[in-house]
Amino acid sequence: MSPQNEESPATLFLRNAGVHSEGRYRLGLDHLAWLIDHCTRLGALRLELLRGLQIALPKSDDGDSVAELKELLTNLIIMQARLADREASLHDALRRLVDDSRLDAVVLDEELLRKAIEQIVDARARVRSVSGGAA
DSSP states (O other), rough: GGGGOOOOOHHHHHHHHHEEEETEEEEHHHEEEHHHHHHHHHHHHHHHHHHHHHHHSSOOOOTTTHHHHHHHHHHHHHHHHHHHHHHHHHHHHHHHHHHHSSSEEEEHHHHHHHHHHHHHHHHHHHHHHHTTTOO
16 A cells, blocks of 8 residues: 555544444544543543643733733633543543443544544654654
């Protein structure tokens, strides 16, 4: 198979992680749980990045763009911190569901999943390029 005909990692992942049934894409529950966990870990990183940005911003006068950004960051940080607690509970409940085998797959938008998987693959390439490794 020539490089032009190779399937993307996202396409291969979707083919192996789920099935097409009745014109819909069904993602396997274990893969869904992994993706939710991945997003949760990224959310924790995002929260830390937002906190770091908020701390790094200089003191400012009321009404300027920095003060507006600090206020926005404060609200986002509060909301995301509350969500983090609930996401931990979701992770535990989802793991139990996977272990109980009460549900095997979930119908999802395949194109949205494809784009997300492509972003995961692109993130790896970005990290490798910044670190000096080969993509």
